[in-house]
Amino acid sequence: MPRPPGIASAPGEGTAPPLLVVAGPTATGKTELAIEVALALQARGVDAEVISADSRQVFRGLDVGTAKPSPEERRGIPHHGLNLVEPDEPFSVADFVRHARAVLAGIGARRGLAILAGGTGLYLRSIARGLDVDELPSDPTLRARIDRRLLDEGLAPVVSRLRALAPTRAAAIDLRNPRRVARALEIAELRGDASLPATVGYPGPVAWLGLDVEPATHRAWIERRARAQFASGLIEEARRLREAFDPSLPAFSAIGYREAWAVLDGALDLEAAIDADARRNVAFAKRQRTWFHSEREVTWLDPTDGLESPVRAAIDVAQRLLEAIDPGASHRPVTGVAPSHR
Numbered sequence: 001m002p003r004p005p006g007i008a009s010a011p012g013e014g015t016a017p018p019l020l021v022v023a024g025p026t027a028t029g030k031t032e033l034a035i036e037v038a039l040a041l042q043a044r045g046v047d048a049e050v051i052s053a054d055s056r057q058v059f060r061g062l063d064v065g066t067a068k069p070s071p072e073e074r075r076g077i078p079h080h081g082l083n084l085v086e087p088d089e090p091f092s093v094a095d096f097v098r099h100a101r102a103v104l105a106g107i108g109a110r111r112g113l114a115i116l117a118g119g120t121g122l123y124l125r126s127i128a129r130g131l132d133v134d135e136l137p138s139d140p141t142l143r144a145r146i147d148r149r150l151l152d153e154g155l156a157p158v159v160s161r162l163r164a165l166a167p168t169r170a171a172a173i174d175l176r177n178p179r180r181v182a183r184a185l186e187i188a189e190l191r192g193d194a195s196l197p198a199t200v201g202y203p204g205p206v207a208w209l210g211l212d213v214e215p216a217t218h219r220a221w222i223e224r225r226a227r228a229q230f231a232s233g234l235i236e237e238a239r240r241l242r243e244a245f246d247p248s249l250p251a252f253s254a255i256g257y258r259e260a261w262a263v264l265d266g267a268l269d270l271e272a273a274i275d276a277d278a279r280r281n282v283a284f285a286k287r288q289r290t291w292f293h294s295e296r297e298v299t300w301l302d303p304t305d306g307l308e309s310p311v312r313a314a315i316d317v318a319q320r321l322l323e324a325i326d327p328g329a330s331h332r333p334v335t336g337v338a339p340s341h342r
Contacts, residue, residue, distance in 0.1 A: 016104050016105075016108050016202065016203045016204035017104060017107040017108040017111070017112055017113055017114045017204060018113045018114070018204055018205045018206070018318075018321035018322055018324065018325060019104075019113075019114050019115075019116060019127070019128060019202055019204060019205070019206040019207075019321070020037065020113065020114070020115045020116070020206075020207055020209065020314070020317060020318050020321060021115075021116045021117075021124055021128045021206065021207065021208040021209065022034050022115060022116070022117035022118075022209050022210075022211065022314070023117075023118075023119070023121070023124055023208060023209070023210045023211075023292050023295070023298065024119065024210045024211035024212050024288070024292060025119060025211075025212060025218070025284075025285035025286075025288040025289050025292070026067075026119050026222070026281055026284060026285050026288060027067075027218070027221050027222045027225050027281065027285070028211040028212060028213060028218070028221070028303060029211055029303045029310075030117045030118060030119065030211055031050075031052075031067070031069050031073075031117060033117070033209075033211065033303075033310060033311060033314055034050045034077075034115045034117035035050065035069070035073070035074065035075055035077050036311045036314075036315075037115060037311065037314045037315055037318050038050055038077040038115055039075060039077060040311075040315050040318075041113060041315075041318060041322075042077070046112060046113060046322065047107065047110045047111065047112030047113070048077070048112055048113045048114075048115060048318075049077065049078040049079070049080065049103070049107055049112060049113075049114060049115070050074075050077055050078065050079045050080070050114075050115045050116075050117055051079075051080045051081050051100055051103055051104075051114055051115065051116045051117070051127075052079060052080065052081035052082055052117065052118050053081065053096075053116050053117060053118030053119070053120050053123035053124045053127070054066065054068075054081070054118040054119060054120055054123075055091075055096075055120040055123060055179070056251065056254040057081065057082050057083075057118075058081060058082070058083070058084040058085055058091050058096070059083075059084075059085060059086070059087045059091075059251045059254075060083045060084075060085065060086055060087070061086075061087060061237070061240070061241055061244075062087065062237075062241070062251065062254060062257075063237060064229050064232055064233050064234045064237045064256075065229065065234055065237060065238065065254055065255070065256035065257050065260070066254055067225065067229070068082060068083075069082075080099070080100070080103045081096070081099065081100065081103075081118075084099060086245075087241065087245045087249055087251035087252065088245050088246065088249055088251070090143070090147075092138070092183060093122050093123060093126050093131075093133055093136075093183075094133040094136065094138070096123050096126065097126050097127065097131075097133050100116070100123075100127050101127075104127075108204070113318060113321060113322060115318075116128060119288055121288065121291040121292060121295075125199070125295070127202065128202050128206050128208065129199035129201070129202065130199050130200040130201045130202050130203070131196065131197060131199055131200075132197040132198070132199075132200055133197070136187055136196075136197065137186075137187060137190040137191055138186065138187075138190075139186065139189075139190060142186055142189055142190070143182065143183075143186045146158065146182045146185050146186055146189075147182055147250070150178055150181075150182060150248075150250070151246070151248050155175075155176070155178055155181065158178075158181055158182065158185055159175050159181055161185060162175075162181060162184055162185045162188055165185070165188040165189065165192065165193065166184065166185075166187075166188035166192065166193035166194075167193060168193050168195065169184050169187070169188060169193055169194070169195070170184065174284075174287055176253075177253055178250045178253050179250035179251075179253060182250065204325070205321050205324035205325060206321075207299070207317050207320070207321055208295065208297055208298040208299065209298070209299050209300075209301055209313075209314055209317060210292055210295075210298045210299065210300045210301065211300075211301055211302075211303055211310065212289065212292075212300055212301075212302065213302055213303060213304055217304060218282075218285060219278070219282055222278050222281045222282055222285065223274070223275075223278040225281075226256070226274050226277040226278045226281065227274050229256060229277075230260070230270065230273065230274055230277075234256055234260050235260045235263055235264060237260075238256075238257050238260035238261055238264065239260075239264055241257065242261060242264075247261065255277060255280045255281050255284060256277050259273040259274075259276050259277045259280075260273065262276075299313075299317070301313055301314070
């Protein structure tokens with residue numbers, strides 16, 4: 001049977017479940033969209049589960065500041081990729097790949113559909129494009145030295161070393177993200193200015209959806225979310241984390257924690273902290289947008305385009321993914337509600 005339009009395949013199809021990728025900049029509603037699609041599929045008897053592709057939601061205790069969906073917000077939909085390690089434990093893209101592949105194997109065994117949703121582009125690409133992360137070298141002793149240098153000297157000298165060793169790689173990553181800079185420098189010290197490994201494909205049907213809105217609206221959504229996070233306990237969460245962990249840990253480069261600590265220390269008032277949080281997220285979203293618009297074969301949806309339009313479009317793509325492995329799969333119409341702006 002010909003493959004439905006918009007659905008890509010890869011070598012070894014049948015060894016992994018159909019995969020719906022939901023990508024896009026921060027605060028565009030990816031989590032809510034993923035949950036609505038999963039609920040619609042479960043209503044017709046399809047096992048649908050969400051894998052978070054967010055490099056900060058893997059840390060336990062970073063909840064409000066990372067917009068981690070609460071159990072109530074998950075509405076009974078299984079979520080993976082959350083609360084995997086403590087903030088002082090290392091976690092790499094290779095760790096994420098191992099976790100996600102184990103989850104995918106389980107979903108595949110149940111003949112279900114996986115929804116990979118988040119804003120960490122390398123996490124999405126490593127699974128949905130089949131990035132061979134085993135080709136990326138690692139050395140725990142070297143990484144410990146780099147992490148210690150970050151703690152002792154700050155980010156600037158580490159960035160300078162990375163630029164000297166691997167200017168191409170340095171130009172391709174967020175140099176304000178200590179964890180990514182440290183990992184890039186670890187690779188550069190071991191193999192020079194090498195590009196990422198070639199992709200080998202996902203071993204099953206896969207489709208990419210992207211959520212994005214025009215910049216002025218997006219700025220308003222980002223500011224509203226920042227205000228809601230501070231109102232929902234971000235400052236108290238930041239206080240607890242700083243009392244329990246070294247605040248210079250790479251995990252706390254997540255936007256919001258340093259702003260909350262500045263309020264606790266009297267360096268910023270609440271309004272100034274909210275404004276700083278929003279401005280950093282706007283800059284972060286710009287970098288995410290550049291990354292995601294370089295991805296091929298992404299169908300872009302506008303969350304402001306009608307009340308239910310993005311959800312209905314996503315459900316239709318999910319149904320076509322299921323039909324790609326089972327031509328007799330039901331295509332019963334289902335409904336959803338528009339996502340908010342997580």
